[in-house]
Structures are given as C-alpha cells and as structure tokens.
Amino acid sequence: MASVRGRAVEVPAAGGEFRLVEREFPDPPSGHVRIRVQACGVCHSDSLTKEGLWPGLQYPRVPGHEVAGVLDAVASDVPLFKVGQRVGLGWHGGHCNYCEACRRGDFILCANGQVSGISFDGGYADYVIAPANALAFIPEELQDVDAAPLLCAGITTFNSLRNSGARPGDTVAILGIGGLGHLAVQYAAKSGYRTVAIARGEDKAPLAKQLGAHLYIDSTKQDPAAELQKLGGATVILSTVTNADALASAIGGLANGGKIIINGVPEKEWAVNAIPLILGRRSIVGWPSGTGMDSEDTLNFSALSGIKPMTETYPLEKAAEGYERMMSGKARFRVVLTTGA
Amino acid sequence: MASVRGRAVEVPAAGGEFRLVEREFPDPPSGHVRIRVQACGVCHSDSLTKEGLWPGLQYPRVPGHEVAGVLDAVASDVPLFKVGQRVGLGWHGGHCNYCEACRRGDFILCANGQVSGISFDGGYADYVIAPANALAFIPEELQDVDAAPLLCAGITTFNSLRNSGARPGDTVAILGIGGLGHLAVQYAAKSGYRTVAIARGEDKAPLAKQLGAHLYIDSTKQDPAAELQKLGGATVILSTVTNADALASAIGGLANGGKIIINGVPEKEWAVNAIPLILGRRSIVGWPSGTGMDSEDTLNFSALSGIKPMTETYPLEKAAEGYERMMSGKARFRVVLTTGA
Amino acid sequence: MASVRGRAVEVPAAGGEFRLVEREFPDPPSGHVRIRVQACGVCHSDSLTKEGLWPGLQYPRVPGHEVAGVLDAVASDVPLFKVGQRVGLGWHGGHCNYCEACRRGDFILCANGQVSGISFDGGYADYVIAPANALAFIPEELQDVDAAPLLCAGITTFNSLRNSGARPGDTVAILGIGGLGHLAVQYAAKSGYRTVAIARGEDKAPLAKQLGAHLYIDSTKQDPAAELQKLGGATVILSTVTNADALASAIGGLANGGKIIINGVPEKEWAVNAIPLILGRRSIVGWPSGTGMDSEDTLNFSALSGIKPMTETYPLEKAAEGYERMMSGKARFRVVLTTGA
Amino acid sequence: MASVRGRAVEVPAAGGEFRLVEREFPDPPSGHVRIRVQACGVCHSDSLTKEGLWPGLQYPRVPGHEVAGVLDAVASDVPLFKVGQRVGLGWHGGHCNYCEACRRGDFILCANGQVSGISFDGGYADYVIAPANALAFIPEELQDVDAAPLLCAGITTFNSLRNSGARPGDTVAILGIGGLGHLAVQYAAKSGYRTVAIARGEDKAPLAKQLGAHLYIDSTKQDPAAELQKLGGATVILSTVTNADALASAIGGLANGGKIIINGVPEKEWAVNAIPLILGRRSIVGWPSGTGMDSEDTLNFSALSGIKPMTETYPLEKAAEGYERMMSGKARFRVVLTTGA
Ligand SMILES: [Zn+2]
Ligand SMILES: [Zn+2]
Ligand SMILES: [Zn+2]
Ligand SMILES: [Zn+2]
Ligand SMILES: [Zn+2]
Ligand SMILES: [Zn+2]
Ligand SMILES: [Zn+2]
Ligand SMILES: [Zn+2]
Numbered sequence A, B, C, D: 001m002a003s004v005r006g007r008a009v010e011v012p013a014a015g016g017e018f019r020l021v022e023r024e025f026p027d028p029p030s031g032h033v034r035i036r037v038q039a040c041g042v043c044h045s046d047s048l049t050k051e052g053l054w055p056g057l058q059y060p061r062v063p064g065h066e067v068a069g070v071l072d073a074v075a076s077d078v079p080l081f082k083v084g085q086r087v088g089l090g091w092h093g094g095h096c097n098y099c100e101a102c103r104r105g106d107f108i109l110c111a112n113g114q115v116s117g118i119s120f121d122g123g124y125a126d127y128v129i130a131p132a133n134a135l136a137f138i139p140e141e142l143q144d145v146d147a148a149p150l151l152c153a154g155i156t157t158f159n160s161l162r163n164s165g166a167r168p169g170d171t172v173a174i175l176g177i178g179g180l181g182h183l184a185v186q187y188a189a190k191s192g193y194r195t196v197a198i199a200r201g202e203d204k205a206p207l208a209k210q211l212g213a214h215l216y217i218d219s220t221k222q223d224p225a226a227e228l229q230k231l232g233g234a235t236v237i238l239s240t241v242t243n244a245d246a247l248a249s250a251i252g253g254l255a256n257g258g259k260i261i262i263n264g265v266p267e268k269e270w271a272v273n274a275i276p277l278i279l280g281r282r283s284i285v286g287w288p289s290g291t292g293m294d295s296e297d298t299l300n301f302s303a304l305s306g307i308k309p310m311t312e313t314y315p316l317e318k319a320a321e322g323y324e325r326m327m328s329g330k331a332r333f334r335v336v337l338t339t340g341a
Helices: A046-051 A144-162 A181-190 A202-211 A224-230 A244-253 A274-280 A292-305 A316-327 B046-051 B144-162 B181-190 B202-211 B224-230 B244-253 B274-280 B292-305 B316-327 C046-051 C144-162 C181-190 C202-210 C224-230 C244-253 C274-280 C292-305 C316-327 D046-051 D144-162 D181-190 D202-210 D224-230 D244-253 D274-280 D292-305 D316-327
Strands: A004-010 A019-025 A032-042 A067-074 A086-089 A127-131 A135-137 A171-175 A194-199 A215-218 A234-239 A254-262 A270-272 A283-286 A311-315 A334-338 B004-010 B019-025 B032-042 B067-074 B086-089 B127-131 B135-137 B171-175 B194-199 B215-218 B234-239 B254-262 B270-272 B283-286 B311-315 B334-338 C004-010 C019-025 C032-042 C067-074 C086-089 C127-131 C135-137 C171-175 C194-199 C215-218 C234-239 C254-262 C270-272 C283-286 C311-315 C334-338 D004-010 D019-025 D032-042 D067-074 D086-089 D127-131 D135-137 D171-175 D194-199 D215-218 D234-239 D254-262 D270-272 D283-286 D311-315 D334-338
Touching (some): A019 A316, A032 A086, A032 A144, A067 A127, A067 A144, A144 A181, A144 A234, A144 A334, A181 A292, A194 A202, A202 A215, A234 A244, A244 A254, A244 A270, A254 A274, A283 B274, A316 A334, B004 B127, B004 B316, B019 B316, B032 B086, B067 B127, B067 B144, B135 B292, B144 B292, B144 B311, B144 B334, B171 B181, B171 B224, B171 B244, B181 B194, B181 B292, B194 B202, B215 B224, B224 B244, B244 B254, B254 B274, B316 B334, C004 C127, C004 C316, C032 C144, C067 C127, C086 C144, C144 C234, C144 C311, C144 C334, C171 C224, C181 C292, C194 C202, C215 C224, C224 C244, C234 C244, C244 C254, C244 C270, C254 C274, C274 D283, D019 D316, D032 D316, D144 D234, D144 D292, D144 D334, D171 D181, D181 D292, D202 D215, D215 D224, D224 D244, D234 D244, D244 D270, D254 D274, D316 D334
Parallel strands (some): A234 A254, A254 A283, A311 A334, B171 B194, B234 B254, B254 B283, C194 C215, D171 D194, D194 D215, D234 D254, D311 D334
Antiparallel strands (some): A086 A135, A283 B283, B032 B067, B032 B127, B032 B334, C004 C019, C032 C067, C032 C127, C086 C135, C270 D270, D032 D067, D032 D334, D086 D135
C-alpha cells in the first residue's frame, strides 16, 4: 500500500463555496479502508456540511455520504474486505463497538457514531478513507450511479418500511414523491403493500403509478387524511416531506393501530393532538437510516426487485452545480457525481 | 327472570346535578346481562357524562365504568356466564362483532363500540344492564372495592405496560402518581421493570417507594428528562398526567428506541420536535384501555401480585360528594361508591 | 326468505362413496347465512370427511371448505352481509365468541370452532348454510373458480408467510410445489422475499420460475439444507409437504434465528435434534390457516398482486371424479367443482 | 503492565484428569483484558472440555465459563474498561465483528464466536485473558460467588424468558429445578409471570414455593401436560432438563400460541407430532445463552430483584472435587470455585 493522489471537492468553512483541490490520500489506518470512488450521490443533508449546521464540524470538509466505489486499500486488521471489491458507504460512518448501543448490536445509535462527509471526509472526491464497519458490499447487478443514492435515500426508506410491521397487503402511504419518496414508493410496491402515493399536483400521478403505486392522492385537491380513511386507513404512513403541516395533517389518515414514520426532518415543530392517538392506538415514530449491513440488504433487495433511483449525473468537478441542482428541488430525483474512474 | 327495582344516580342533562332516583331494571335483552352492583369506581372520565362532553350523549344518563358486582340475570343466548358469578365492567362497554376491527379480534377499536356509563347507564346504581362481551370475571382474592378501580385505571396502565415491549429489567418511568399512576407504579415494579416514579414534590417519594418504585424523581426540583438520561434513558415512559408540558418535556428522557405511551389525555396539544425521535428511533404511542378479557387479565395479575388501589369509599347515595372529591384532585387515589349489597 | 331446493354431494358414512342427492336448504338460523355456491375447491383435507378421520363426524355429511358464492339469504341479526354479495367460506367454519380464545380475538383457535364440511355441510352442493362470522368478501377482480382454492390453500400459506416475521429481501424457501406450494411461491415472491422453491425433479424448475421463484432446488439431485446454507440460510422455510423426512432434513437449511413453519401435516412423527435449534436460535412453528378476515386479506392481496391458483374444474355432479383426481396427486394443482350457477 | 504468575487447573488431554499448575499469564493482546479471577462457577458444559466433546479442542485447556473477577490489565485499544473494575465472563467468549451475524449485531451467533474455557483458557485459574467484547460489568450489590453462576445458568434462562414474548401475568412453566431451573423459577416469578415449577418428587415443592413459584407440579405423580392444561395451558415452557421424554411430553401443556424454549440439551432426539403444533399455533424454540451485554442485564436484574443462585463453594485447588460434585447431580445447585483473591 501507499498513499495516492486524487481530487476532492471540499467546503473550506461553514457557508463557504465548494473548492476543487488535489489531495494526498494516505493508507487506511487500523480498522479502515480506502475506497476509489466511482459515484457519489448528492443529498439535502450535505447542506449540514456546506452550511455548518452540524455541531463540531471541522473544516475543510468534503461532503458526500452516498459513496459507491471499489476498495483500493484495506488495513491489515480488517478480515472481511479485499482490494478490488465493490463497496458502498452511506450516512452511517462507523461505530465504536464499545458504547451501550454497540454492545447491544444497535450500531446506528452508537453514542460515538460517525457520519460520512461530516465526521470525516466523504465522497465528493476520488478517494474516501472510511471505517470498515460502515461498509456494504454492492451486488453485481447494480451500477455505481444507481447504487449511490440507495445508500442514503434508499436505505432510509427501505429500512423504515421493512421494520414497520406492515405486512403484505396492508395499506402503506408514502407522503412525498421526491428523492426519498420515489424510492419509497418502489420499495413499498415491491414489498407487496397496497401502496398509496401522496404528493402535490395531478402531474405526478402517472409517475406514481409507473413507480408501482396502486393509488395516488393529489394533496392540492384532496385531503389525504380523508382519502386514506376512505381506503380503510393506512397501516403505515412514511413521511418523506419537510412540510410539518403536511405531516401533521396526514396523521388523520392512519388506520387503527397505524403508525406514521418520519424520515424527512420537518422544518419546524408541529402540534400533536393525543386523542386520535389514544382512541386508535396510533403512534408517531422516528427512524434513522441504518447500518452498513442494512445498506447491503437495501442494495440486494433493489437488485432482486429491479428498483433503481432516477438520477441526473454530474462529473465530480461540477459538484457545485450538481449540489445547486439538488437544493433547488428541480432534480428528478437524485443528483449523482461521477469521478470517471 | 323478572325486572327488579333499585336506585340509580343519574345526570338529568349535560351539566346538570346528580339525582338519586328509583328505577326499574328490566331483564337483560339478547347478548346482555344484569349485574347487581357492589362497588363502582369514580373516574375523571365520568365528567364526560356529567358535563356532556361526549358526542351524542342521551339524558338522563347514569355514569360509572368501573363496576364490580354479581350477575343477577343472564340472557339465554349467553353461554359463558351464570347468575351469581362475580364480574366486572369497565370503560369498554361491548363491541359489535361485525366491523373490521371486531372481525380482526381487536374489539377495543370496534367502530360501533359502546362505553359504559356513556352509551348506556353505568355503575352509579344498584344494577347495570350490559353486553356480555364486555365482562371480566373477578377472581376470589379481590374484594369489590379493590376490583372496581382496576377496571379502568388499572387495566389502562397494566395493558399499556404489558404490551409496551419493555422487558424485565428495562427502565420504565411512570409520569404522575395519581389515580392511574399509583397503580402503574405497582404494575411496573411487579413486572420486573426498573421502575422510576416521577411526580411533583418530595413528599410523594416515600409513597412511590412503598408502591415499589426503585427510584423517584421530584419534577419540581429536577429535570425528569435529564435524570432519566443519567439512568441510561427510559425504555418506556407511561404518561398518566394531563399536563401537556410535563409530557412534552419528559420525551427527552427516552432511551434509544424508547417510547412514550400516553394514557392521560393532555389538556392541550403540544409541539413535537422530530429530530430526537429520528436520531434515537423513538416513538409516541397512544393507548386506549382494553377489552373485558384484558380487564380479566388485569384483575388476575393484581390478585397474583398483591396489587390494590388506594381508595376512599362513599355510599351510593353520596355519589355527588364522591364525585366532587375525585374531581378536586384531593382523593388518595380513587373514589369508590358502594351499594351496600 | 324461504327454503330452497338444490343438489348436494354427500358422504353417507365413513369411507362411503359420494352420493349426489337433492335437498331442502332451509332459511339460515340466527347468526347464519345461506350461500348460493358457484365454485368449491377440493382439498386433501376433504378426505377427513370422506374417510371419517375427524372425531365426532356425523353422517351423511357434505364436504367442501373452499366455497365461493353469492349470499342467498341472511339472518336478520347479521348486520354486515346483504343478499347478492359475493362471499367465501374456508376451513374456519365459525367461532363461538365466548371461549377464552374468542374473547382474546383469536378466533381461529376457538375451543368450539367449527370446520366447514366437517362440523356442518360444506360446499359440494348448490347451497351452504354457514355462520356469518366465518365469511370473507370476495373482491370483484377475482373469479369464483380462482377465489375458491384461495380460501384454504391460499389463506394457509399467505397467512403463515405474512405473520412469519420475514421481511422484504429475506430468504424464504417453499418446500413442495403442489396445491399449497404453487400458491406459496407466488405469495412469497409478491411479498418481496427472495424466494426459493424446493421440489422433486428438474421438470418443476420452469414452473417455479414462472410462479416467481428466484431460485429452484431439485431435492432429488441436491441437498436442500446444504443449498440453502450456500445462500446464507433461510429466514423462513414454509413446509407444504407431507413427507416427514423431507421436512426434517430441510430444517438444516435455516439461517440463524430462522423458523420452519408447518402447513402440511407430515404423515408421521419425526425426530428433532435440539442442538441446531439451540445453537442457531431456530424454531419449529405450526400454523392453522386463518379466520374469515384472514381469508378476505388473502383474497384482496391476491387481487392486488395478480395471484391465481392453477386449477382443473369439474361440474358438481362429477365431484367423485374431481376428488379422485385431487387425491391421485396428478392435478395441476387444485381441483374446483362448479355448480353452473 | 507485565505478565503475572498464578495457578490454573488444566485438563491435559481429552478425558484426562484435572491438573493444578503454575503458569505465566502474559499481558493481554489487542482487544483483550486480563481478569484476576475471584470466583468461577462449575457447569455441566465443562465436561465438553474435560471429555473432549467439542470439535477442535486443543489441550491442555483450562475450563470455566462462569468467571467473576477484577480487571488486572487492559489492552490499550480497549476504551471501555479500566483496571480494577469488576467484570464477568460467560459462555460467550467474544465475537469477530465481521461475519454476517456480527454485522447484524447478533453477536451470540457469530460464525467465529469463541467459547470461554473451550476456545481459550477459562476460569479454573487465578487469571483469565479474554476478549473485551465478551465482558459484563458486575454491579456492586452482587458478590462474586453469586455473580459467577449467573453468567451461564442465569443469563441463559433470564435471556430466554425476557425474549420469550411472555407478558406479566402469563403462565410460564419451568421444567426442572436444578442449576438452571432454580434460577429460572426466580426470574419468572420476579418478571411477574404466573410461575409453575415442574420437577420430580414432592420434596421439591417447598423449595419451588420459596423460589417464588406460584404452583408446583410433581411429575412423578401428575402428568405435567394435563396439569398445565387445567391451568389454561402455558404461554411458555422453559425446558432446563436433559430428559428428552420429559421435554417431549411437556409440549402437551402449551396454551394456544404457546412455545417451548429449550435451554437444556436433551440427551437424545425426540419425536415431534406436528398436529398439536399446527392446531394450536405452537412452537419449539432453541435458545443459546447471550452476549456480554445480556450477561450485564442479567446481573443487573438479579441485583434489582434480589435473585441469587444457591451455591456450594470449593477452593480452586479442589476443582476436581467441585467438578465431581457438580456432575454427580447432588449439588444444590451450583458449585463455585474461589481463588481466595
Ligand atoms: Zn458505539
Ligand atoms: Zn442523505
Ligand atoms: Zn365492532
Ligand atoms: Zn375511567
Ligand atoms: Zn370460541
Ligand atoms: Zn383445505
Ligand atoms: Zn462474527
Ligand atoms: Zn455453562
């Protein structure tokens, strides 16, 4: 092994502009690997790094937590991985193995958990050095640009749904058809749920159906809660939106015993009325993406079921442009940077 | 069988005064029984009847949904019950058997479910006529005045806890030591949970310990969320209070993966911040008492474990006085009316 | 309402020959309905009636517990159903509402549960009189001949799978491709499981793939346990076979924490070795079909997902022939009797 | 740090006699600790080491997987533990962090999992060198001789019960009152289960009651299955016996939906009849002790609830005598070796 040179797109300081730089990427230390990046998804959460919204961020910092690539170097104490294998790295950037959550095997809640592109330099680069315990193998069937967005937008929704307790045939509503939602609809449909997509505008109806939704609710013309109740209520509503009011009003669409799972962070707090929760034994549940193994399950399920993200690609050197496109909300639906490797 | 005469304490109209009357109690119709009431607990929810806060209430109406008594008459199409058996009747006042919830066996969420003392005349009386599918057998070991409050305050907390997913040794906090809370603390302790009682004032500490709490937090001097986090966080917080702010702030005391279960109806809506829910995979859950069989489980567990409510008794004819005592918040902790039967 | 005349194919005595008779079908008593049968599946369990293998069977008896038809008469105390609605009746032939299982809402385990075609006359007839609490609505999308086999072979496998705890992407193996298995493979695939079909002979491989299986194991050439372990082990194995040795040896294919669910009754006892159960936290689980509501869920999921049984139809008057075909094991895969109604 | 000298009781070869030797205990390597042993329980499974029944055993080998002691040295890359802390080491002797089970956080099923006293030298010694990821902290309230047996006999039964799905008030039967059973009865009772102890002979009845059992069945005079059914059936039967026939016949005592959990390894295979499993939705489940964190939960629950093993102590140099006592079946109920440290 030896250090390698490559490009990186770093944020020099909180709120600063992206800057393309050349860097040395040293050999991975104990428990780590070095990944030759092929593709890296751009996520709204990259703004945490860009704008300095995460406590304790140190700059310069390279964002990027949807990394697909090939192992370039592996520390000698990492038995599982070999140079040349295709791996993915998501939001979960490694865990400590010693905190209580880790000792319980609940790595995603590690008290010392790292976040890719926040705790260490991420995937807007030719190389990433990352903890081995954060990785997922990428199955052959998936291309890098398709795998990348699944490592954050994909895993978060898939992992929420598969652990939701919903059973095949149960009614599952996906609130929002965007970066997360357009994947969630596919996951829900391929999991055998009676899938209801909810979004703004009639123009999204054909897409929703194409993604596998059995039903579509246009929230600009219909009251989602009322429409869901006409269907018997939703066993699960997966909220991918940031609109707190939309989330709050959707709760009225839950079936008896139903739960709303929050993936998208609402832009503000919202008021909860306990009575429908109590009378209908309903719940409000938060869900925090998943581990490397969860990512691997997500990738494998996507390959098995033919699920892909819809993407727009930008070369690494146009990372700033790709990021702007993503933040503008106009991307359909995920932006992916490619290194050309 | 034949109709019988007896006393009843009825509410003549929404907001009216209690009125002691003599009534004829006819033979129970198909699927029903007539109970000779021995004891009936007074619950805060009786104010729904007293003040007309439940939609569609018809007057005069006799409140009372914590009824312990003896079967006095049983319809011929009810195979399970026999005259002379001791039975209890709680909040759940019978289900329809034909709605979707009933067809799924989830009777407490019956779309046509009745509520004792609201949908039909309840236990502030010498007799109650009730659907047989709402009843619980009372075990020998329990006296009527002890059984009565368990049929609402008891079942609600016990059923919430036993279905919470908490395991023996897990930390369970009970928010509030009142009518519900003083039972919840006992149930939690006898279920092997590491039980934390949270209430206002240092003077409740000895009682909490006596009820079985391993730890006590005085919320007037300590921040419950911070104190719970020092203990590792609560797997379950059972909220029995009506103070929405107390409930909202307690959520910060949840462990990773923890849930707050709402038993007491908060007096207002409260603002939820999604971030701690998402980051810690936490949830907010409503819980609606239980069925006749759940009541029976509650009574049996109480008998097995030696759990009793703390009560103040009033004769039926002093129901108004007992009700005032309960509503004043001064009762320690449940008021029970006795018929002298 | 009034009684109606129609045909029935009855078994005159244990081990006797089928006999086509004309009968009077009276008005349904309290809690019951009369169904105009359109189609009735023939199931191996019909031999219980034919051969008198069920304790307490009274003759003559009409077999048939996969009944699809139209409501012809409804007792006045049955609020849910209306004459003219399409309904299905399966193995579960009604429950008592008063035993402990019923009071817990667990109707399929009713201590007084009836079985269609065993406890009362079943669907080898123009009409069936059945308890209303056993029925399922049939969705428009399903034809009668397709719905019928789903009411036993379908519900048993679907209900086992959806309650198995398997999640989308998990490996689920179906042991046997016959009447139950060819449906189970479809249910597993449409539920998003990585579906492995196991059967005897290479010739079933194309069918297995066509039904949705991702992988096929020919148990005459390969060791299913070893092949499953190469795939990482099965989270769930659903056994639809009667061959006890096949079942016993398949257990070795379970993943850590996996379970084998038994649908088909093995023809004999088999020897269990506890060590692989203990070391791998594995389990052996029995599963008993489901309720009317479970049937309804099965039918709805089948309609949603485009799942159909493969059937051979016989007119009612050729019931004996159809039964022989079924018992011969040559049917591909379910035999359905039609009344021509 | 530096190596230390101390005694060890080693088995020189499969089937050989115990031999007290003096040894050098080197500094712990990466990821390991050295424990100054205070007490070590003797377990029937120590015969695996003594008699060479575990595949691949290398000799000489020091048995002992119920180790309570004080940290004597800690590798520099182990952040959690400090010299001087009291820790316990059980059957689980560390996991690899990289196999699929480990990546899922399910350490007890690690494909490369080690077993204390089998994979490496165990607690029949003054010192043990062990992987840090196998350890549990011992709470102050527990003495070493009490903590030791909880690290195998305790954790196995407690972990089985708390993950069994049984809820407070449910009927839980403990089959066998021996080393495991006398702890299981205590755990069951303190978890709020209606606890039924089953053993051979009327003379064990007073002990069973003293340990907290609500009911006792003498299997020499009564049929356990029939007696359990009189009580409504057991939600859970925890089998701690090695008598396969006793286990097999107890299955008949399961309630609807009940499960038998196997802790004790039966001395032979037993024949399973699938019909009662299917008709009653019952299951047979294996359970493999637990991780270091599970041990810690066990110790904490024991301290919280006042649960202790009944023990007979022997000084380390009399290990052979203590082992014989244990294997004779006459010990009441666990033998513990003490080092005098
Ligand atoms: Zn950690
Ligand atoms: Zn992201
Ligand atoms: Zn209902
Ligand atoms: Zn109440
Ligand atoms: Zn029943
Ligand atoms: Zn059948
Ligand atoms: Zn491992
Ligand atoms: Zn042991």
